[in-house]
Structure formats: C-alpha cells, structure tokens
Amino acid sequence: MSGGFVGAVAAEWTKLWTVRGAYLCLVASVLLMGVFTFYYGAIARINDHAVQPVGNAPVAATVLVQFVVVVLAMTTVTSEYATTGVRATLLWVPVRHRVQLAKAVVTGVVTFVAGVLLGVLGTAVAWASFDGYATFDAGSALGQVLLLGAYLALVAVLTVGVSFALRAPAGVLTVLFLLLYGVPTMLVGLGGNTLLTVNDYLPHGAGTHAILADDAPYPAPVGFLIVTGWAAVGHLTGRQVLRRRDV
Template identity: 40%
Template structure:
C-alpha cells in the first residue's frame, strides 16, 4: 500500500471499527459464547482446584502438589476454556461468509485490509476484556475450593490475569486470521485445534530435543510459557512474541485471501 492509499484508508478505520463492534454485540451467538466461556472457566477451575486439594490430603504422597497459586489454576483452565474465545474470533468473520453479509460490509468499506484490521481491533479488544473476566471467574471458583492449599498474592494474581487476557486476545486474533483464510467455522476450528494442541503434543517426544524445540515455537506452547513465566526454553517475553507473530502471520494470510477471492 502506498502513502496515498494509506491516507485514504485511515479515516475509514474508526467507522469500520464502530460497525464491527456493533455487529459483534448485536447477535445472540456472542452472548451465548461469553456465557459458555464463563461456565467452562468456573467448572474447570473448580475441578483443577479439587484435584490439587485432594492430592494434598489423600494417602498417596505422589499426588501432593503443595500450596499452589490461584493464578496457576486459572492458567491451567485455559486449555479447554480458550475454545470459547476462539469462537468469538471466528464468529467475527466466518458468520459473515456463511450469511453473505460480508458483501454488504465490503460495500460500506471497500478496502478489504481496513475491514480485516477493524475486525482484528474489535476481536482483540473484546477477547482481552473477556480474558480478564474469565480470570476473575476462575479465581472466584478456585480460591474457596483450594482453601489452605491455595494462595493469591495480589500482585502475582493481577499479573497472571493480565497474562491470561493478553494470551486470549492474541489467540482471538489468530482465530480471526485463520477464519478469514478458510472461511468455514468447522475447518477453522480443526486447524486451530491442531495448531494449539494436537501438533505440538505429537512433537513433544521424550529425548528428541529437536522436536521439542519445534513444538516450543507453536502458538499454544509459546503462550503457555509466557503465562507461566517459564525461563526455559526461552524467557516469557519470547513466548509472547512468538504468539504475537503467529497472530500477525494469520492476519496477513487472511488479508491476502480476502483480497484475492470473492466475498
């Protein structure tokens, strides 16, 4: 895009963002997705907290987890809960392909790059806020169950919740980009499931270092290292950058697909 084109598209972006924001909140599927995510987070956090508390009180010392942070339980709960957030990112684009309303969107905003950028801004903002809400739900569900086996330092827990929100925002944008490329919700979910879980788990073979390092570069693993604050195999900020790189790559591919194919 040259300087003239960039100047022309800038004024359209705020209007496109406002339109995408309105569209996202005007459909019931968004609200059902938010409710489902909150329920899954509450149930999963409580379940993991039960496992930790029971492990410390049964007769098998191998199960003793000791005192754990509530934030770590919330992070562990994302393995399942994140798919509600992926649905939000996918809904922003695949629903318009399914209903044909993308044609109206592109008529109102002819620049396809601007449309996708507006969708990414809205998806990222909504999933970040949703991530904070999910974190609070997880803390509320896990803390009473853990009891004396859990601790929730204010600074540490706040940092965990911000990391959760950042992870979910980037995963939401990643889902948006994948949806823009593949157009269909079902195929997009399969690809995202493979990227976030199936492929890295398949690569993580004991004793095969090169496969482990490849798995560490996948978005779900990188995001997990970032949220956990691991220093191995790379600092947390590297995990964040790797995840952001996947999100940007997906958006770039989505922009390419949106410009070269009919709506």
C-alpha cells in the same frame, strides 16, 4: 460508508453485539473457567499435591477457554461468508484490509477484557477450591490475569486471520484445533527433547510460558512475542487471501 477505520470498528462492534452468539460464547467461557478451576484446585487438594500459585488454575483452563474465543472470533467472519453478508460489508468498507483489521480489533478488545475478568473469576474459584494448597501474591496474580487476557486477544486476532483465509467454519476449526491443542498434545505425549522444544514454540505452549513467567526455555517476554508472531502470520495470511480472492 464514511468514518474510515473508526467507522469500520463501530460497525463491527454493533454487528458483534446484535447476534446471540457473542453472549452465548461469553456465558460458555464463564462456565468453563469456573468448572475447570474448581476441578483443578479440588484435584490438587484431594491428591495432596505440593502447594502452588493459585494462578496456575486459570492459566491451565485456557486450554479449553481459548476455543470459545476461537468460535467467537471465527463467526464474525464465517457467518458473513455463509450469508453472503460479506459483500455488503465490503461495499460499505471498500478498503478490504480495513474490514479485517476492524474485526481483529473488536474481537481482540472484547476477548482481552473477557480474559482478564475470567482470570479473576478463575483465581477466586480456585482459591476456594484449593483450600490451603495454594499461595496468593497480588502482584503476580494481577500480572497473570492481564497476560491471560492478552493471550486470548492474540488468539482472537489469529482466528480472524485464519477465518478470512479459509472462510469455512469446518476448515477454520480444524486448523486451529490442531494448532492450539491437537499437535501440542501429540508432541507432549510422544515426549523427547526435540518434540517438546517444538511445542514450546507453538502458540499455547509459548503463551503458557509467558503467563506463568517460568523463564524456561526462554524468558517470559519471548513467549509473548512468539504468540504475537503467530497472530501476525495469521493476520497477514488472511489479508493476502482477502485481497486476492473474490467474495
């Protein structure tokens, strides 16, 4: 296939939008964001919680929405292994790491844009649901929705890497469920300074700190760098497996 990396990106873009799964994932993410943020605001209002920034609602919703991103990014890889279509892909783009990078770029861009739009939707729904129990600052809200999109994009890159490393949907979902939700939930549930500190350095904990800009236990940019580090580790792991293993 001619066109180098640009051609590889174009091919991955075309493949993404020619299957129904991408559209179903986007619809599911809209529904999850809308329902979760409405519920979040309603609970705060009903229980007479203290007034809080409206952006807290869509940030909290990422605990669910991120798994729609995982499914979207995962299927761009695992579906090709399941149908042996990956052999044709690697024939068209024989530089293997270029294929992985193209998938990461395409899914990352799509989920960034989707994440920003979901953040706007969640903010609007939560504002109506809070009914006076939230504050709104345009600058802070804009920063949060952009960072929310960036966080979901990094989750997509991480997922593509893990998918190339494990290749099987069950394995990918298990690893990412544990990393993004299972282990953090266990650590928070058990409590204690040590376990809570460990959670702060896992992807979702670090991403939440970065988006909320709460500067605890580290400055917000550090939280974003931690998530970037996790995405880089996933990407490099997938690249090594793709280089060394037959398809």
